[in-house]
Amino acid sequence: MHSFTEENYLKIIYHLSQADTGTVQTNAIANGMNTKAASVTDMLKKLADKQLIDYIKYQGVTLTEKGKATAIKVIRKHRLWEVFLVDKLKFRWDEVHDIAEELEHINSPILVERLDDFLGFPKRDPHGDPIPDRDGNFEPSVNIHLHEMPQGKTGIIIGVSDHSSPFLIHLQKLGLTIGVEIEITGITDYDGSVELLMNTKQLNVSKKVAQHILVNLQETI
Amino acid sequence: MHSFTEENYLKIIYHLSQADTGTVQTNAIANGMNTKAASVTDMLKKLADKQLIDYIKYQGVTLTEKGKATAIKVIRKHRLWEVFLVDKLKFRWDEVHDIAEELEHINSPILVERLDDFLGFPKRDPHGDPIPDRDGNFEPSVNIHLHEMPQGKTGIIIGVSDHSSPFLIHLQKLGLTIGVEIEITGITDYDGSVELLMNTKQLNVSKKVAQHILVNLQETI
DNA sequence: TAAAATTTTTAGATTTATCTAAATTTATAA
DNA sequence: TTATAAATTTAGATAAATCTAAAAATTTTA
Ligand SMILES: [Mn+2]
Ligand SMILES: [Mn+2]
Ligand SMILES: [Mn+2]
Ligand SMILES: [Mn+2]
Numbered sequence: 247m248h249s250f251t252e253e254n255y256l257k258i259i260y261h262l263s264q265a266d267t268g269t270v271q272t273n274a275i276a277n278g279m280n281t282k283a284a285s286v287t288d289m290l291k292k293l294a295d296k297q298l299i300d301y302i303k304y305q306g307v308t309l310t311e312k313g314k315a316t317a318i319k320v321i322r323k324h325r326l327w328e329v330f331l332v333d334k335l336k337f338r339w340d341e342v343h344d345i346a347e348e349l350e351h352i353n354s355p356i357l358v359e360r361l362d363d364f365l366g367f368p369k370r371d372p373h374g375d376p377i378p379d380r381d382g383n384f385e386p387s388v389n390i391h392l393h394e395m396p397q398g399k400t401g402i403i404i405g406v407s408d409h410s411s412p413f414l415i416h417l418q419k420l421g422l423t424i425g426v427e428i429e430i431t432g433i434t435d436y437d438g439s440v441e442l443l444m445n446t447k448q449l450n451v452s453k454k455v456a457q458h459i460l461v462n463l464q465e466t467i
Numbered sequence: 468m469h470s471f472t473e474e475n476y477l478k479i480i481y482h483l484s485q486a487d488t489g490t491v492q493t494n495a496i497a498n499g500m501n502t503k504a505a506s507v508t509d510m511l512k513k514l515a516d517k518q519l520i521d522y523i524k525y526q527g528v529t530l531t532e533k534g535k536a537t538a539i540k541v542i543r544k545h546r547l548w549e550v551f552l553v554d555k556l557k558f559r560w561d562e563v564h565d566i567a568e569e570l571e572h573i574n575s576p577i578l579v580e581r582l583d584d585f586l587g588f589p590k591r592d593p594h595g596d597p598i599p600d601r602d603g604n605f606e607p608s609v610n611i612h613l614h615e616m617p618q619g620k621t622g623i624i625i626g627v628s629d630h631s632s633p634f635l636i637h638l639q640k641l642g643l644t645i646g647v648e649i650e651i652t653g654i655t656d657y658d659g660s661v662e663l664l665m666n667t668k669q670l671n672v673s674k675k676v677a678q679h680i681l682v683n684l685q686e687t688i
Numbered sequence: 689t690a691a692a693a694t695t696t697t698t699a700g701a702t703t704t705a706t707c708t709a710a711a712t713t714t715a716t717a718a
Numbered sequence: 719t720t721a722t723a724a725a726t727t728t729a730g731a732t733a734a735a736t737c738t739a740a741a742a743a744t745t746t747t748a
Contacts (some may be wrong), residue, residue, distance in 0.1 A: 251735065272696055286735055287697055291736090304696060304743060335581040345575045352567045352573075360556040472705065493726055509725055514702090525713060525726060590714055 248298075248445035250351045253320050255279065255289055256298060260317035272302075283382055315382055319358075322378040325371035326348035326361050332372040333365060339372040339425040373425065374402035375461035379431030388463040393440055401461035402428045408458035420449065422459065469517075471572045474541050476500065480530055481538035490527030502522060531666055536603055540579075543599040545583050546592035551595040554586060560593040560646040593645060595623035597660075597681035601665035609684040614661055614677035621650045622682035629679035642672065643680065 248256075259280040272290070278281045281334045294301040298313035309317060325350040331342040359380060362368075368377055370383070376384040395401055401427050405415065417423060419442060431448070432441040438453035451459075469477075478549040479499040483491040487569040493511070497504045515522040518647040519534035521603050529536060580601060583589075589598055592605070617624055627634065638644060642665060652669070653662040659674035672680075 247493070249734080273694090281735090282737065283696060284698080284738080288735075331578075335578070335579070335585055341577075345573070345578055347573075348573050349570075352566070354569075356562075357552075357566055360558070364556055409588050470704080494724090502705090503707065505708080505724060505728080509705075 248296075249315065251289070252293065252296075252304060255293060255318070255319050255421065256309065256313055256317040257324075258414075259299065259307060259454075260314065263309060267437070269308055273308045294394050304346055311353045313340075318378045318382045320350050322380075322382070322416040325354070325375060325377040326365060326368070328371045328373070329365050329368045329377070331359060333368075342372060345360070346466060347451050374404050390450075391457055392428075392459040392461050393433075393438075393453060395430045395461055395463070397432065399463055400427055401463045403459055405460040406458055407460060413455075416455065417426060417459070418435055421447075421450065422449075428461070468574060469519075469537065469570045471518075472510070473514065473519075474537070476507075477530065477534055477538040478487065478541050480520065480528060481535065481542070484530060487629075490529055492527045494612055498531075508656060539603040541571050541581055543572070543601075543603070544579055546596060546598040547579065547586060547589070549592045549594070550586050550598070551582060554589075563593060584636045591685070595625055595685065609685060610681055612678055613649075613663075613680040613682050614659075614674060615670075616651045616654065616684070618651045620684060621648055623648050623685045624680055625683040626681040627679055628681060634676075638680070641672065642668075643670075643672070649682070659672060 255275065258275055260272050262274050262278060264418065271285050272283050275290075276286045290299065290301050290307055293299045293313070294307075298310055298316060299307045299312055301307045311451070324346045327346040328342045331337040331345060333341055337345075362380070367379075371377055374387065376387050378384040389404060391401075391407070392401075403422060403424050405424065422428070426444060429443045430440060431443050433439075434441065434450070440451050440453065440456040442449050442451065476496065479496055481519075483499065485497050491505050493504050496511075497507045500507065511520065511522050511528055514534070514631050515518045515528075518531055519537060520528045520530055522528045533683060545567045548567040549563045550560040553560055583601070588600075592598055595608065597608050599605040605635065610625060612628070613622075613624075624643060624645050626645065627638070642648070647665060651661060651666045652664050654660075655662065655671070661672050661674065661677040663670050
Protein backbone atom coordinates (compact mmCIF):
# COMPACT_ATOMS: atom_id res chain seq x y z
CA MET A 247 0.00 0.00 0.00
CA HIS A 248 0.91 3.64 -0.34
CA SER A 249 1.53 6.03 2.51
CA PHE A 250 -0.70 9.05 3.10
CA THR A 251 2.14 11.21 1.84
CA GLU A 252 2.54 9.27 -1.38
CA GLU A 253 -1.19 9.48 -2.01
CA ASN A 254 -1.19 13.23 -1.45
CA TYR A 255 1.69 13.68 -3.88
CA LEU A 256 -0.09 11.61 -6.54
CA LYS A 257 -3.25 13.66 -6.10
CA ILE A 258 -1.40 16.97 -6.45
CA ILE A 259 0.43 15.72 -9.52
CA TYR A 260 -2.86 14.58 -11.02
CA HIS A 261 -4.55 17.95 -10.44
CA LEU A 262 -1.57 19.87 -11.82
CA SER A 263 -1.45 17.69 -14.92
CA GLN A 264 -5.15 18.44 -15.52
CA ALA A 265 -4.60 22.20 -15.21
CA ASP A 266 -2.08 22.51 -18.02
CA THR A 267 -1.09 19.67 -20.26
CA GLY A 268 2.50 18.51 -20.39
CA THR A 269 4.80 17.54 -17.56
CA VAL A 270 4.42 18.73 -13.99
CA GLN A 271 7.25 20.76 -12.47
CA THR A 272 8.99 20.17 -9.15
CA ASN A 273 8.28 23.67 -7.86
CA ALA A 274 4.58 23.41 -8.67
CA ILE A 275 4.38 20.22 -6.62
CA ALA A 276 6.35 21.78 -3.77
CA ASN A 277 3.88 24.65 -3.78
CA GLY A 278 0.86 22.32 -3.80
CA MET A 279 2.29 20.14 -1.04
CA ASN A 280 3.41 23.08 1.10
CA THR A 281 6.90 21.69 1.20
CA LYS A 282 10.34 22.39 -0.29
CA ALA A 283 11.60 21.51 -3.77
CA ALA A 284 14.34 19.32 -2.29
CA SER A 285 11.74 17.21 -0.48
CA VAL A 286 9.79 16.85 -3.70
CA THR A 287 12.83 15.58 -5.56
CA ASP A 288 13.30 12.92 -2.88
CA MET A 289 9.70 11.80 -3.20
CA LEU A 290 9.75 11.84 -7.01
CA LYS A 291 12.59 9.31 -6.97
CA LYS A 292 10.56 7.11 -4.67
CA LEU A 293 7.38 7.35 -6.78
CA ALA A 294 9.40 6.63 -9.93
CA ASP A 295 10.90 3.52 -8.28
CA LYS A 296 7.36 2.36 -7.56
CA GLN A 297 6.37 2.96 -11.21
CA LEU A 298 3.76 5.51 -10.21
CA ILE A 299 5.31 8.32 -12.25
CA ASP A 300 7.60 8.76 -15.22
CA TYR A 301 10.38 11.03 -14.09
CA ILE A 302 13.29 12.53 -16.00
CA LYS A 303 15.68 14.69 -14.00
CA TYR A 304 15.11 18.39 -14.55
CA GLN A 305 12.30 17.59 -17.02
CA GLY A 306 9.34 17.17 -14.67
CA VAL A 307 6.98 14.22 -14.27
CA THR A 308 3.87 12.56 -15.65
CA LEU A 309 1.71 9.95 -13.96
CA THR A 310 1.89 6.36 -15.21
CA GLU A 311 -1.41 4.52 -15.74
CA LYS A 312 -0.89 2.94 -12.33
CA GLY A 313 -0.21 6.33 -10.74
CA LYS A 314 -3.21 7.90 -12.41
CA ALA A 315 -5.53 5.10 -11.27
CA THR A 316 -4.25 5.49 -7.72
CA ALA A 317 -4.79 9.25 -7.76
CA ILE A 318 -8.32 8.84 -9.10
CA LYS A 319 -9.16 6.33 -6.38
CA VAL A 320 -8.11 8.82 -3.73
CA ILE A 321 -10.11 11.58 -5.41
CA ARG A 322 -13.14 9.26 -5.57
CA LYS A 323 -12.93 8.69 -1.83
CA HIS A 324 -12.40 12.36 -1.09
CA ARG A 325 -15.50 13.41 -2.99
CA LEU A 326 -17.71 10.61 -1.69
CA TRP A 327 -16.81 11.52 1.89
CA GLU A 328 -17.63 15.17 1.13
CA VAL A 329 -21.08 14.11 -0.07
CA PHE A 330 -21.53 12.07 3.10
CA LEU A 331 -20.57 14.99 5.31
CA VAL A 332 -22.93 17.41 3.57
CA ASP A 333 -25.87 15.12 2.78
CA LYS A 334 -25.90 12.96 5.91
CA LEU A 335 -24.09 14.91 8.63
CA LYS A 336 -25.41 18.36 7.65
CA PHE A 337 -22.07 20.07 7.24
CA ARG A 338 -21.89 23.16 5.05
CA TRP A 339 -20.09 22.78 1.69
CA ASP A 340 -17.23 24.96 2.92
CA GLU A 341 -16.55 22.88 6.05
CA VAL A 342 -15.89 19.49 4.50
CA HIS A 343 -12.67 19.68 2.53
CA ASP A 344 -10.20 19.36 5.39
CA ILE A 345 -12.03 16.42 6.96
CA ALA A 346 -12.25 14.69 3.58
CA GLU A 347 -8.52 15.27 3.21
CA GLU A 348 -8.09 12.83 6.11
CA LEU A 349 -10.92 10.42 5.29
CA GLU A 350 -9.67 9.95 1.71
CA HIS A 351 -6.78 7.85 3.05
CA ILE A 352 -8.89 5.22 4.79
CA ASN A 353 -7.91 2.02 3.07
CA SER A 354 -10.87 -0.31 2.51
CA PRO A 355 -12.14 -0.92 -1.03
CA ILE A 356 -15.37 -2.42 0.24
CA LEU A 357 -16.01 0.60 2.46
CA VAL A 358 -15.84 2.87 -0.58
CA GLU A 359 -18.35 0.80 -2.52
CA ARG A 360 -20.74 0.56 0.45
CA LEU A 361 -20.50 4.30 1.01
CA ASP A 362 -21.17 5.02 -2.66
CA ASP A 363 -24.25 2.79 -2.49
CA PHE A 364 -25.42 4.40 0.78
CA LEU A 365 -25.18 7.84 -0.81
CA GLY A 366 -27.13 6.77 -3.89
CA PHE A 367 -24.17 6.76 -6.31
CA PRO A 368 -23.80 10.55 -6.53
CA LYS A 369 -22.21 11.94 -9.70
CA ARG A 370 -20.96 15.24 -8.22
CA ASP A 371 -19.49 16.36 -4.90
CA PRO A 372 -20.82 19.40 -3.00
CA HIS A 373 -18.52 21.68 -5.01
CA GLY A 374 -19.83 20.40 -8.33
CA ASP A 375 -16.80 18.26 -9.09
CA PRO A 376 -17.38 14.86 -10.70
CA ILE A 377 -17.06 11.67 -8.64
CA PRO A 378 -15.20 8.89 -10.46
CA ASP A 379 -17.07 5.57 -10.47
CA ARG A 380 -15.50 2.33 -9.25
CA ASP A 381 -13.71 1.93 -12.58
CA GLY A 382 -12.31 5.45 -12.40
CA ASN A 383 -14.58 6.87 -15.10
CA PHE A 384 -16.31 10.23 -14.74
CA GLU A 385 -17.79 13.04 -16.79
CA PRO A 386 -15.17 15.77 -16.83
CA SER A 387 -16.24 18.99 -15.18
CA VAL A 388 -16.65 21.93 -17.50
CA ASN A 389 -15.58 25.16 -15.87
CA ILE A 390 -16.39 28.35 -17.74
CA HIS A 391 -16.96 31.98 -16.86
CA LEU A 392 -20.47 32.96 -15.97
CA HIS A 393 -20.90 35.23 -19.02
CA GLU A 394 -20.14 32.30 -21.32
CA MET A 395 -22.83 30.06 -19.83
CA PRO A 396 -25.49 28.82 -22.21
CA GLN A 397 -29.01 29.86 -21.24
CA GLY A 398 -31.21 27.21 -19.68
CA LYS A 399 -28.37 25.13 -18.23
CA THR A 400 -27.70 25.27 -14.51
CA GLY A 401 -24.25 25.61 -12.97
CA ILE A 402 -22.57 25.84 -9.61
CA ILE A 403 -20.24 28.69 -8.71
CA ILE A 404 -16.88 27.07 -8.07
CA GLY A 405 -14.51 30.01 -7.89
CA VAL A 406 -13.51 33.48 -9.02
CA SER A 407 -10.80 34.75 -11.33
CA ASP A 408 -10.55 38.05 -9.47
CA HIS A 409 -9.48 37.57 -5.87
CA SER A 410 -9.61 41.24 -4.83
CA SER A 411 -11.45 42.12 -1.64
CA PRO A 412 -13.89 44.64 -3.23
CA PHE A 413 -14.98 42.00 -5.73
CA LEU A 414 -15.42 39.27 -3.14
CA ILE A 415 -17.33 41.60 -0.81
CA HIS A 416 -19.61 42.53 -3.71
CA LEU A 417 -20.27 38.87 -4.43
CA GLN A 418 -20.93 38.17 -0.77
CA LYS A 419 -23.59 40.92 -0.75
CA LEU A 420 -25.23 39.50 -3.85
CA GLY A 421 -25.20 36.01 -2.33
CA LEU A 422 -23.13 34.71 -5.22
CA THR A 423 -20.79 32.55 -3.17
CA ILE A 424 -19.09 29.30 -3.96
CA GLY A 425 -21.46 26.36 -4.08
CA VAL A 426 -24.50 28.39 -5.10
CA GLU A 427 -26.51 27.00 -8.01
CA ILE A 428 -27.50 29.44 -10.75
CA GLU A 429 -29.13 29.56 -14.16
CA ILE A 430 -28.73 32.25 -16.85
CA THR A 431 -32.11 33.61 -17.96
CA GLY A 432 -30.95 36.35 -20.32
CA ILE A 433 -28.37 38.89 -21.46
CA THR A 434 -29.23 42.62 -21.55
CA ASP A 435 -28.35 44.00 -25.00
CA TYR A 436 -27.84 47.53 -23.71
CA ASP A 437 -24.85 46.91 -21.37
CA GLY A 438 -24.10 43.21 -21.66
CA SER A 439 -25.23 42.60 -18.10
CA VAL A 440 -26.35 39.11 -17.18
CA GLU A 441 -29.75 38.12 -15.79
CA LEU A 442 -29.74 35.01 -13.68
CA LEU A 443 -31.82 32.92 -11.35
CA MET A 444 -30.33 32.09 -7.96
CA ASN A 445 -32.59 29.56 -6.26
CA THR A 446 -35.88 31.33 -6.98
CA LYS A 447 -34.44 34.84 -6.88
CA GLN A 448 -33.90 36.90 -10.04
CA LEU A 449 -30.60 38.83 -10.19
CA ASN A 450 -28.79 41.13 -12.62
CA VAL A 451 -25.00 41.36 -12.56
CA SER A 452 -22.70 43.50 -14.69
CA LYS A 453 -20.66 41.99 -17.50
CA LYS A 454 -17.50 42.79 -15.52
CA VAL A 455 -18.73 40.75 -12.56
CA ALA A 456 -19.89 37.88 -14.77
CA GLN A 457 -16.47 37.67 -16.39
CA HIS A 458 -14.83 36.90 -13.08
CA ILE A 459 -17.12 34.19 -11.73
CA LEU A 460 -16.16 30.60 -12.54
CA VAL A 461 -19.05 28.21 -13.00
CA ASN A 462 -19.13 24.43 -13.09
CA LEU A 463 -21.66 23.43 -15.72
CA GLN A 464 -23.94 20.62 -14.59
CA GLU A 465 -23.93 18.05 -17.40
CA THR A 466 -26.45 15.83 -15.69
CA ILE A 467 -28.25 15.98 -12.41
CA MET B 468 -2.09 16.70 18.36
CA HIS B 469 -1.08 13.09 18.89
CA SER B 470 0.18 10.75 16.22
CA PHE B 471 -1.76 7.62 15.26
CA THR B 472 0.92 5.61 17.03
CA GLU B 473 0.63 7.57 20.25
CA GLU B 474 -3.15 7.16 20.19
CA ASN B 475 -2.85 3.42 19.66
CA TYR B 476 -0.44 3.11 22.58
CA LEU B 477 -2.79 5.07 24.86
CA LYS B 478 -5.69 2.87 23.85
CA ILE B 479 -3.76 -0.34 24.55
CA ILE B 480 -2.58 0.99 27.91
CA TYR B 481 -6.16 1.95 28.76
CA HIS B 482 -7.53 -1.50 27.91
CA LEU B 483 -4.74 -3.25 29.82
CA SER B 484 -5.33 -1.09 32.87
CA GLN B 485 -9.02 -2.05 32.80
CA ALA B 486 -8.22 -5.76 32.61
CA ASP B 487 -6.23 -5.97 35.81
CA THR B 488 -5.82 -3.09 38.18
CA GLY B 489 -2.38 -1.75 38.98
CA THR B 490 0.34 -0.63 36.61
CA VAL B 491 0.67 -1.82 33.06
CA GLN B 492 3.84 -3.70 32.10
CA THR B 493 6.11 -3.01 29.16
CA ASN B 494 5.84 -6.53 27.77
CA ALA B 495 2.04 -6.47 27.89
CA ILE B 496 2.05 -3.29 25.82
CA ALA B 497 4.59 -4.75 23.39
CA ASN B 498 2.33 -7.73 22.95
CA GLY B 499 -0.77 -5.56 22.40
CA MET B 500 1.00 -3.30 19.93
CA ASN B 501 2.68 -6.18 18.07
CA THR B 502 6.05 -4.61 18.61
CA LYS B 503 9.18 -5.12 20.72
CA ALA B 504 9.74 -4.18 24.37
CA ALA B 505 12.58 -1.84 23.40
CA SER B 506 10.26 0.13 21.12
CA VAL B 507 7.71 0.37 23.92
CA THR B 508 10.29 1.80 26.31
CA ASP B 509 11.11 4.50 23.74
CA MET B 510 7.46 5.41 23.38
CA LEU B 511 6.81 5.36 27.14
CA LYS B 512 9.47 8.04 27.60
CA LYS B 513 7.79 10.15 24.96
CA LEU B 514 4.30 9.72 26.44
CA ALA B 515 5.66 10.54 29.90
CA ASP B 516 7.28 13.73 28.52
CA LYS B 517 3.87 14.70 27.17
CA GLN B 518 2.26 14.05 30.57
CA LEU B 519 0.00 11.36 29.14
CA ILE B 520 1.30 8.62 31.43
CA ASP B 521 3.04 8.30 34.78
CA TYR B 522 6.10 6.18 34.20
CA ILE B 523 8.68 4.84 36.61
CA LYS B 524 11.52 2.85 35.10
CA TYR B 525 11.07 -0.89 35.56
CA GLN B 526 7.80 -0.28 37.46
CA GLY B 527 5.30 0.00 34.58
CA VAL B 528 2.90 2.83 33.77
CA THR B 529 -0.51 4.29 34.54
CA LEU B 530 -2.44 6.81 32.46
CA THR B 531 -2.70 10.38 33.71
CA GLU B 532 -6.14 12.04 33.61
CA LYS B 533 -5.09 13.66 30.34
CA GLY B 534 -3.94 10.33 28.93
CA LYS B 535 -7.11 8.59 30.02
CA ALA B 536 -9.32 11.26 28.47
CA THR B 537 -7.41 10.96 25.21
CA ALA B 538 -7.75 7.18 25.18
CA ILE B 539 -11.49 7.38 25.86
CA LYS B 540 -11.96 9.86 23.01
CA VAL B 541 -10.30 7.43 20.62
CA ILE B 542 -12.43 4.57 21.92
CA ARG B 543 -15.56 6.72 21.51
CA LYS B 544 -14.70 7.33 17.87
CA HIS B 545 -13.84 3.69 17.26
CA ARG B 546 -17.18 2.47 18.57
CA LEU B 547 -19.27 5.15 16.88
CA TRP B 548 -17.68 4.30 13.52
CA GLU B 549 -18.43 0.62 14.14
CA VAL B 550 -22.10 1.48 14.69
CA PHE B 551 -22.06 3.52 11.49
CA LEU B 552 -20.57 0.67 9.50
CA VAL B 553 -23.08 -1.89 10.78
CA ASP B 554 -26.23 0.24 11.01
CA LYS B 555 -25.81 2.40 7.91
CA LEU B 556 -23.43 0.57 5.58
CA LYS B 557 -24.70 -2.96 6.33
CA PHE B 558 -21.39 -4.48 7.34
CA ARG B 559 -21.46 -7.55 9.56
CA TRP B 560 -20.31 -7.10 13.16
CA ASP B 561 -17.16 -9.12 12.50
CA GLU B 562 -16.05 -6.99 9.53
CA VAL B 563 -15.89 -3.58 11.15
CA HIS B 564 -13.08 -3.61 13.69
CA ASP B 565 -10.14 -3.15 11.33
CA ILE B 566 -11.79 -0.31 9.43
CA ALA B 567 -12.72 1.39 12.72
CA GLU B 568 -9.09 1.00 13.75
CA GLU B 569 -8.28 3.48 10.97
CA LEU B 570 -11.32 5.73 11.26
CA GLU B 571 -10.77 6.24 15.00
CA HIS B 572 -7.80 8.50 14.20
CA ILE B 573 -9.71 11.02 12.08
CA ASN B 574 -9.23 14.26 13.95
CA SER B 575 -12.37 16.43 13.95
CA PRO B 576 -14.29 16.95 17.18
CA ILE B 577 -17.33 18.30 15.33
CA LEU B 578 -17.37 15.25 13.05
CA VAL B 579 -17.64 12.97 16.09
CA GLU B 580 -20.57 14.91 17.52
CA ARG B 581 -22.39 15.02 14.16
CA LEU B 582 -21.84 11.31 13.67
CA ASP B 583 -23.13 10.56 17.17
CA ASP B 584 -26.26 12.61 16.42
CA PHE B 585 -26.71 10.95 13.01
CA LEU B 586 -26.58 7.51 14.62
CA GLY B 587 -29.10 8.47 17.32
CA PHE B 588 -26.64 8.64 20.23
CA PRO B 589 -26.12 4.87 20.52
CA LYS B 590 -25.07 3.54 23.93
CA ARG B 591 -23.39 0.34 22.71
CA ASP B 592 -21.28 -0.69 19.73
CA PRO B 593 -22.08 -3.79 17.62
CA HIS B 594 -20.07 -5.97 20.02
CA GLY B 595 -22.02 -4.77 23.03
CA ASP B 596 -19.29 -2.48 24.34
CA PRO B 597 -20.34 0.87 25.81
CA ILE B 598 -19.82 4.09 23.82
CA PRO B 599 -18.48 6.96 25.94
CA ASP B 600 -20.51 10.16 25.61
CA ARG B 601 -18.92 13.48 24.67
CA ASP B 602 -17.79 13.97 28.27
CA GLY B 603 -16.20 10.52 28.37
CA ASN B 604 -18.83 8.96 30.61
CA PHE B 605 -20.28 5.51 29.95
CA GLU B 606 -21.97 2.61 31.68
CA PRO B 607 -19.29 0.00 32.23
CA SER B 608 -19.86 -3.27 30.45
CA VAL B 609 -20.66 -6.23 32.65
CA ASN B 610 -19.12 -9.43 31.37
CA ILE B 611 -20.23 -12.64 33.01
CA HIS B 612 -20.40 -16.31 32.08
CA LEU B 613 -23.55 -17.48 30.37
CA HIS B 614 -24.58 -19.78 33.25
CA GLU B 615 -24.54 -16.81 35.63
CA MET B 616 -26.92 -14.72 33.50
CA PRO B 617 -30.13 -13.62 35.17
CA GLN B 618 -33.26 -14.85 33.40
CA GLY B 619 -35.15 -12.34 31.31
CA LYS B 620 -32.17 -10.11 30.57
CA THR B 621 -30.62 -10.19 27.13
CA GLY B 622 -26.90 -10.34 26.47
CA ILE B 623 -24.43 -10.49 23.62
CA ILE B 624 -21.82 -13.21 23.34
CA ILE B 625 -18.50 -11.42 23.50
CA GLY B 626 -16.01 -14.21 23.96
CA VAL B 627 -15.12 -17.62 25.31
CA SER B 628 -12.99 -18.77 28.23
CA ASP B 629 -12.11 -22.06 26.54
CA HIS B 630 -10.23 -21.56 23.29
CA SER B 631 -9.91 -25.21 22.31
CA SER B 632 -10.90 -26.23 18.80
CA PRO B 633 -13.51 -28.86 19.77
CA PHE B 634 -15.31 -26.27 21.90
CA LEU B 635 -15.25 -23.57 19.22
CA ILE B 636 -16.41 -26.00 16.54
CA HIS B 637 -19.28 -27.04 18.81
CA LEU B 638 -20.29 -23.41 19.31
CA GLN B 639 -20.07 -22.75 15.58
CA LYS B 640 -22.51 -25.64 14.96
CA LEU B 641 -24.92 -24.28 17.55
CA GLY B 642 -24.69 -20.78 16.05
CA LEU B 643 -23.45 -19.41 19.34
CA THR B 644 -20.80 -17.10 17.88
CA ILE B 645 -19.52 -13.75 19.00
CA GLY B 646 -22.03 -10.95 18.54
CA VAL B 647 -25.09 -13.14 18.82
CA GLU B 648 -27.82 -11.86 21.13
CA ILE B 649 -29.29 -14.35 23.58
CA GLU B 650 -31.71 -14.56 26.48
CA ILE B 651 -31.82 -17.22 29.22
CA THR B 652 -35.28 -18.75 29.49
CA GLY B 653 -34.60 -21.45 32.06
CA ILE B 654 -32.23 -23.83 33.84
CA THR B 655 -32.87 -27.60 33.74
CA ASP B 656 -32.83 -28.99 37.30
CA TYR B 657 -31.81 -32.48 36.21
CA ASP B 658 -28.37 -31.67 34.68
CA GLY B 659 -27.94 -27.94 35.12
CA SER B 660 -28.18 -27.38 31.37
CA VAL B 661 -29.26 -23.95 30.21
CA GLU B 662 -32.24 -23.13 27.99
CA LEU B 663 -31.88 -20.03 25.94
CA LEU B 664 -33.45 -18.04 23.16
CA MET B 665 -31.20 -17.11 20.22
CA ASN B 666 -33.13 -14.70 18.03
CA THR B 667 -36.40 -16.66 17.91
CA LYS B 668 -34.78 -20.06 18.19
CA GLN B 669 -34.94 -22.14 21.39
CA LEU B 670 -31.67 -23.86 22.36
CA ASN B 671 -30.40 -26.08 25.17
CA VAL B 672 -26.70 -26.13 26.07
CA SER B 673 -24.89 -28.16 28.72
CA LYS B 674 -23.67 -26.56 31.92
CA LYS B 675 -20.07 -27.16 30.78
CA VAL B 676 -20.66 -25.20 27.60
CA ALA B 677 -22.48 -22.39 29.43
CA GLN B 678 -19.57 -22.02 31.82
CA HIS B 679 -17.20 -21.13 28.99
CA ILE B 680 -19.25 -18.55 27.11
CA LEU B 681 -18.68 -14.93 28.07
CA VAL B 682 -21.71 -12.67 27.78
CA ASN B 683 -21.97 -8.90 27.80
CA LEU B 684 -25.11 -8.03 29.76
CA GLN B 685 -27.25 -5.37 28.11
CA GLU B 686 -28.01 -2.82 30.84
CA THR B 687 -30.22 -0.72 28.61
CA ILE B 688 -31.34 -1.01 25.02
C1' DT C 689 25.48 33.57 -27.39
C1' DA C 690 27.29 34.72 -22.98
C1' DA C 691 25.70 36.41 -18.49
C1' DA C 692 22.03 36.41 -15.19
C1' DA C 693 18.10 34.40 -13.22
C1' DT C 694 15.48 30.48 -12.20
C1' DT C 695 14.74 25.76 -11.37
C1' DT C 696 16.17 21.51 -9.79
C1' DT C 697 19.15 18.30 -7.63
C1' DT C 698 22.64 16.74 -4.26
C1' DA C 699 24.83 16.62 0.29
C1' DG C 700 24.34 16.34 4.86
C1' DA C 701 21.10 16.74 9.00
C1' DT C 702 16.92 16.03 11.80
C1' DT C 703 12.71 13.73 13.64
C1' DT C 704 9.79 9.73 14.38
C1' DA C 705 9.11 5.07 15.02
C1' DT C 706 11.13 1.02 14.49
C1' DC C 707 14.66 -2.88 15.21
C1' DT C 708 18.57 -6.26 17.33
C1' DA C 709 21.87 -7.20 20.66
C1' DA C 710 23.83 -6.28 24.93
C1' DA C 711 23.51 -4.55 29.62
C1' DT C 712 20.88 -3.81 33.70
C1' DT C 713 17.31 -4.45 37.06
C1' DT C 714 13.83 -7.15 39.30
C1' DA C 715 11.62 -11.48 40.41
C1' DT C 716 11.82 -16.44 41.36
C1' DA C 717 13.67 -20.56 43.14
C1' DA C 718 16.92 -23.70 44.82
C1' DT D 719 20.43 -15.89 50.09
C1' DT D 720 22.85 -16.60 46.23
C1' DA D 721 22.00 -18.31 41.43
C1' DT D 722 18.93 -18.40 37.65
C1' DA D 723 15.35 -16.65 34.99
C1' DA D 724 12.51 -13.01 33.34
C1' DA D 725 11.55 -8.33 32.34
C1' DT D 726 13.15 -3.97 31.09
C1' DT D 727 16.25 -0.56 29.49
C1' DT D 728 20.20 1.23 26.84
C1' DA D 729 23.17 1.46 22.78
C1' DG D 730 23.57 1.74 18.21
C1' DA D 731 21.20 1.23 13.51
C1' DT D 732 17.69 1.71 9.97
C1' DA D 733 13.85 3.66 7.07
C1' DA D 734 10.58 7.44 5.96
C1' DA D 735 9.83 12.16 5.30
C1' DT D 736 11.42 16.32 5.97
C1' DC D 737 14.78 20.43 6.12
C1' DT D 738 18.83 24.03 4.79
C1' DA D 739 22.59 25.24 2.09
C1' DA D 740 25.34 24.48 -1.78
C1' DA D 741 26.02 22.72 -6.45
C1' DA D 742 24.39 21.81 -11.03
C1' DA D 743 21.33 22.23 -14.94
C1' DT D 744 18.12 24.82 -17.58
C1' DT D 745 15.87 28.89 -19.16
C1' DT D 746 15.65 33.74 -19.91
C1' DT D 747 17.53 38.11 -21.01
C1' DA D 748 20.45 41.34 -22.86
MN1 LIG E 1 -12.42 18.79 -1.41
MN1 LIG F 1 -5.09 14.02 2.02
MN1 LIG G 1 -13.58 -2.74 17.59
MN1 LIG H 1 -5.98 2.47 15.54
